[in-house]
Amino acid sequence: MILRMQGVGCKYGDDLTGSVTAVQGINLSVEAGETLALVGHTGSGKSTLAQLMAGLLPADEGEIWLGDLCLTGKKLPKATEVCRRVGMVFQYPEHQLFAETVREELAYGPENLGWPADRIEREVAAMAAKMGLADLLDAGPYQLSGGEQRKVALASVLIMRPPLLILDEPFVGLDASARQEFMRLLLAWQQEFSAAIVCISHDMDCLAEFCRRLVVLCRGQMLLDAPIREGFDRVELLQKSGIYAPLGRQAVRRLKAAGWDIDTGALTVDEAAAAIKAARKAGKAGDNHGR
C-alpha cells in the first residue's frame, strides 16, 4: 500500500477569528499503479487533503502513512524522507521555477535527495528527452512558453520518481493540445514506474481519460469512493457536490432519456461516439430503435 489515511481531519484558523474544518474523517488508501481522481466543489477540501497526503500540512486528527513512513507521529519525518515517497505538483507549478537553466531546475530535487552527480546528469538527460525538453536544457526557465514551463515544473518532480504523485489542478491554463500532451506524458511515466497518481481537477473530461477511480469530497467529507465508471452514475450525489459527468457520459445519458436504446457506460467523447454508432447499427438491423 502506498498511502493509507485513517480518520484524518484538519482545521484552519484560530479561536479568535473562528476555525474552519477543512477536512474531516477521511479514510482512504491508494495502491501502486492506481489513478485516482479527487473532485469536489471549490472549498470542499481537495487541496487540503492533497497537502495532507504530501506531508505538507500537519493533520489535527487521524493517521497518515506513506508506505512505512508515518506522517502523523510525534516525531515529524524529514522532508527528504517524505519526498522519496510522494511528489506534489501544485496549481500553476511554473510559478515555483527559480533556477538559471532548465538543467539546474531538473537537478534541484535529485540534489536534495543526495544522488551521485553522474546519476543526476544521466537522469536529467533522460527526463528531458522523455518530456521533449532536450533542446531547452540550457535555456532559462523564464524564457520558455507557458506550456514548456509547465512541462519543466512537472519534470522537476517526476525526475525524483515518487511512488505517489499528487497533481493539484495540473491542466489549468493549458490549451487543448498541451493538455493532451501533458496527459500522455503523465500516463507514460506512470506506466513506466507503476506509480500511483492522485489528480485534483475540475475538468471531468481529462479525468475520465486517465483516472480509474473517483473520490468525491463535499464540505470536507468523503461523499463517494468508487470506480470511475460507476462513480459517474451517481448523478444526484454528484450534483450535490456541484459535479457533472464527462461530456461523453452526458451525451449518451441524454440520448437514453430521449428514448434511444444505447449503452450509457461511455465516459469520453470517443466512447460516446462508439456507443452512438453501435446503437444506430443495432437500430437499423433491428426495428426502429435508436433512430
Add this chain to the structure above:
Amino acid sequence: MGGKRGGIRLGAYYPVQSPVHGLDPRAKLLGMLAFLTGIFWVDEFWVFGLVYAFGFGVLWLAKIPPTKALAAVRGLIFLLAVTCAINMLVTPGEQVLWEWEFLTLTMEGIERSLLMLLRLVALISFSGLLTFTTTPIELADGMESLLLPFKRWGLPAHEFAMMMTIALRFVPILLAEADKLMKAQRSRGGDLASGSVMKRMKTLVAMVVPLLFNALKRADDLAIAMEARAYTGGEGRVSLRELRWAGRDTLALIVVLGFVAFMVVSRWL
C-alpha cells in the same frame, strides 16, 4: 511541516466591537500621537500610576485583554533589561550604594532607570491601542485625510495612502505565496528547517527568486488592472468609505488631550 493558511491576520487588529473600535481613525491617530508624546513628559512615579490606569482603562473599554498589550513587552524584555541596567549603573548621584571601577549604583540611578522602564513599557504596550482597534485600511484612510491639508505644499497624500493600502493588501498575498512556494520546494526535498547551511541557502534562493518574480508580475498586473478601471490618481476620485467625524470623536479627543495636558503640566506640579 509547513504552516497553516487561513489564520493570517493583518497587523495586530483585534476584531471585537467596542466604543474604541468605533471611533474615527483620525481621532485615534491624533489622540495616540498626543498620548505617546505626553508619556515623554512624565517624570513622576505617581503620574505614571495615573498613565497606566488611563491606558488600561482604555484597553478595558476596547475589550482588549491586558495580556495582549503586554505581549509586545515580552519580546523586548532583553533590550529593556540591558537599557535599564546600563542606566542604573552609570547614572552619577549623591547617595552612592555600591561602587566598583567606573560602575556606581546610586539612589538617583535606580530612580532614573525605573522611570525609564515605566516609560518604555507604557510606550510599547499602549502604542498597540491604535493598531489593536483600527484596521490597516482605516488607518490609511485616516492618514490620507489628515495629510490632505499638506497637499498644497506638494505632499502626495492620496498616493501615499494608496501605496500604504496596496502594500498592506499585498502582505497576506505574499505570505500565502511564500507558504505555497515553501511547500512546493519542500516537496522537491528543499527544506529550510534542516540540512547544511549551503543547502538551506539554496532553498532560500529557490523561494526568494520566484517570490520576487511573482510579486513583481502581480504588481504589474494590478497596475494595469487599476488603469483599466480608470484609476489616474487622487484627482477627481471619491471614496466609498467616507470618514465621518461624530460627537463622540470630539469627546474622546478632548478627554485624551485633557489627560495629555495634565501629563505635561505634572512636570511642574
